[in-house]
Amino acid sequence: MARIVKYVKQTKAKGHKYYYFDTGQTDEKGKKVWKRLPDPADRTFGAVYAALLGHRTRRANVVAQLTLSGLVDLYQASDKFAKLAASTQRLYRLYQGELVDKLGNAPAQLVERKDIVLLLDLMADRPGAANMVQRAAGAAYAWGRKRGHVTNDPLVGIEEMETGEHQPWPDEALAKGLASDDALARLSVHLLYYTAQRIGDVAALTWGSFDGHMISLTQEKTGKYLDIPVHDALAKELAQHPRGNSDEPIIPGKPSPAKANRIRLAVQAAVAPTKVVPHGLRKNAVNALLEKGCTAAETAAISGQSLAMVEYYARRRSQKKLGQTAMRKWQQDET
Incomplete structure (x- = not known):
């Protein structure tokens, strides 16, 4: 046994x-797979040892040839x-594509931590995108290890x-966005x-989603179906745009990451130089509903969030506005 030591352990x-x-493989939990020898x-x-060694060598050659x-x-x-x-799936395709653009020709087995760290550090000006590349890469490698x-x-x-956390828009930025001269930006801000x-x-959203009183949609992330009553201000804005067929989008363009980015850029340009992100309007809406005296359940019926998430979003709601609402209710109860 002294001369046969490669990949063999004795217990x-x-x-x-x-x-x-040692077969060189791992199981679904990432543990080494060992085969019992005579x-x-x-x-x-x-003969058994030679067969296992040959299989490991051939497999190692195949693995070495597999690129990222x-x-x-x-x-x-x-x-x-x-x-x-x-x-x-769309997010992973997008960010795994960015990974492949930079490291695609490298043997997947030979990519090291320092290679990924360098790639992510070069994306430091886009931390959100860097994190998505990291998650998308991690998903591919985790699957690859389980499959051997x-x-x-x-x-x-x-x-x-x-x-950093997405912040609600300042009141002046919200007012500016809702009154923008740019039709795409104004419509987008109203809808968001x-x-x-x-x-x-x-x-x-398509014109078929809007029946004149309600907007109906199924949230892509949660799969939750919502019927959202249309605010008078939104109805007024929608009336300024020609209504298309039921399958035509309210905001022109086929839904895609590129379309979302076009909306994002238009919205940001409308409120420049204030730095905001479209998702901040979701917090503005939650805070506005709460500040008007809506319960967490009523607010969640509009946003589609869990009650806990409504409260989480509401941490920056205006104490002053809430106090004014509370005082009006208090006084109404006494009259």
Whole structure:
């Protein structure tokens, strides 16, 4: 046994020695897969060992030839990927594409932590995108390890970048956006604010979603169906735009990351130089509803959020406005 040591370990139990071969593979929990070998004194030991070593060597050669681009392709064609929500699939395709653009030709097995860290650091001006690249890469590698395509984990121990929390818009910025001369920006701000929805759900709205009194939609992220009463200000804004067929989008353009980005840029330009993000309007809407005296349940019926999330979003609601609402209610009860 002294001359046969490569990939073999010896254990001892109840006075007996046992030998195991390291196959170079891992199971679904990331643990090494060992194969039991015959006793070295057994005449079949040499043949079994040679077969296992040959299989490991051939597999290692295949793994060494698999590029990062190839690993991503395999993952996106997998059942695991197919079971993800459509919105997650789109995000992973987008950010795994960015990963492939930078490291796609590298052997997937040889990509190291320092390679991923460098890529992410070069994206430091876009921390949100960097975090999505990290998550998308991690998903592909986790799947690859479970399938035995790779054994490495170049994402291990990498912390996500601080992105900061999306803030509600200042009152002056909200007023400016709602009154913008840019029709796309003005319509987008109205829809984002008065429906309290995410930009992807707003971008996907069609004229068939609006019956003149309600906007009906299914949230892409949660799958939750909502009937949202249309605010008078939103109804007035919608009336200024020619109504298309039921399958035509309210905001022109096919729903896509590119369309969402076009909306984002238009909205930001309308309130320049104030730095805001469209998602901040979701917080504005939640705060406005609460400040008007709506309960968390009533607010959640508009935004589609959980009650806990409504309270989380509401941390920056105006104490002054809430106090004024409370005092009006108090005085009304006494008259």
